[in-house]
Amino acid sequence: MSGGEGAIRDVVIVGGGTAGWMMAAAAARYLDDGQRRITLIESDAIGTVGVGEATIPPILNFNALLGIDERDFVKATQASFKLGIEFVGWGRSGDRYIHPFGTYGRDIHGVAFHQLWRKFAGRPGVGPIDDYAMSIAAARAGRFAHPTADPRDPRSQLAYAYHFDAGLYAAFLRDYAERDGVSRVEGRIADVERDAASGDVRAVQLDDGRRIEGELWIDCSGFRSLLLGETMGVPFVDWSHWLPCDRAWAVPCARVDPLLPYTRSTARPAGWQWRIPLQHRTGNGHVFSSGFMTEETALDLLLANLDDAPAGDPRMLRFTAGRRAEPWRGNVVALGLAAGFLEPLESTSIHLVQHGIQLLFALFPDRRFTAVERAEYNRLMTAQFDAIRDFIILHYHATERRGEPFWDHVRTMPIPDTLAAKIALFREKGRVFRYDDELFAVPNWTAVMLGQGIVPRTHDPIADSLDDDRVLAMMVAHRRNCNAAAAVMPTHAAFIENLLHEGPVVRALGPHRNNDR
Structure with a gap:
């Protein structure tokens, strides 16, 4: 992909994890024309949400677009197959x-x-x-x-997706992206600099004083939504009146045979429990509504319904279902949790990242950032979230x-x-x-x-x-x-x-x- 004088030359991704490294890997393959710089900023001090992930069949498209060999992928991410x-x-x-x-x-x-x-x-x-x-x-x-x-x-009527370790997937994509020229910058963002006239993001300053400029900014900063929400002021559309679950405990246990080729979702008194079988372990979690069950009771219920003893400490995730009113404002596009969150009942989180990346490439801007391209992206992405x-x-x-x-x-x-x-x-x-x-x-x-x-x-x-x-x-x-x-x-x-x-x-x-x- 190449462009004229108005072509965007500096793409900066804020945040790593699954969303950030998916964007980085795809950008390395489709946006790097030898003149465009792709930078990803992340801090090892800021944890990611990543637990065992279940996906849906479009993930095959994404891996194929990157030229990823399925055997390498399954081995690197401890993946198993998913039929439903x-x-x-x-x-x-x-x-x-x-x-x-x-x-x-x-x-x-x-x-x-x-x-x-x-x-x-x-x-x-x-x-x-x-x-x-x-x-x-x-x-x-x-x-x-x-x-x-x-x-x-x-x-011929079979269709499949994967279960995999999200942390290993992010590391796999990081290796892919860095081999293809993406520059990773370690550091925590201390300040965001905006253009006085347009309000667009011009640069960020790290806590060690380094300053990084960019033209197109991809916000993968998680629930905080540092650029789109905090900086650009895009409001959050709250869907908790329709989706009242707002907490999840996650904990792994040992792999249990037989290794099942599907995810299991079991209804519980105030939500549901997931079971995701990987090669090396089983991922488990309990999604629940704090308005109907305490965190302590929810954890006890999860631990009482594992296939084996916990293989790690339980982790708590607190969230609100909903999305940002606009996933793209100015020169900032949000992906992943920075754009919105829907509980993992139908394994759609990674798909929404993938869909956002593909739409961005289809509507990729130049430095004018025309309103018509932005409006179409927002229309299609919000329609996908809403459906x-x-x-x-x-x-x-x-x-x-x-x-x-x-x-x-x-x-x-x-x-x-x-x-x-x-x-x-x-x-x-x-x-x-x-x-x-x-x-x-x-x-x-x-x-x-x-x-x-x-x-x-x-x-x-x-x-x-x-x-x-x-x-x-x-x-x-x-x-x-x-x-x-x-x-x-x-x-x-x-x-x-x-x-x-x-x-x-x-x-x-x-x-x-x-x-x-």
């Missing part, structure tokens, strides 16, 4: 369902599979919709394999748990009009529409709606145009083929062992299909 998320106790206490990556069944002549399933759901032998997802069949069996390219093979917000609220609102103050509150609270409309449309005839390239697609909304008891009143009438016997035969065959394919896959642990030590080098796959997420 199991939700335990979210609809009713004791219920469980898996929100899979990939699709359900096969669409026929443009009719979505879940419409066909809804039409025949009452027939003997049809069973739950989970029986028709290849990713669920493999997850339940504790097995994993890469998707195939043959559309006749049910394994993910609605999807997370759905999990809380669509519950049949009763007699527990927290769950009674979230079940009956007012919800955004955008979500209410989506639920009403699905409840009538199972229809789902996506807007503004929102992240979650038809299979995702279908998984959570059906998994938590929102069953359409009837099916889309267009499904009646298909031959019933043919459709039922297809459904029976697909379920049988999914189970058969899962049975011959290697176990998840065996797949990783083979990838790391014996198998051929496998590079991260290319762009994911929309219906994968």
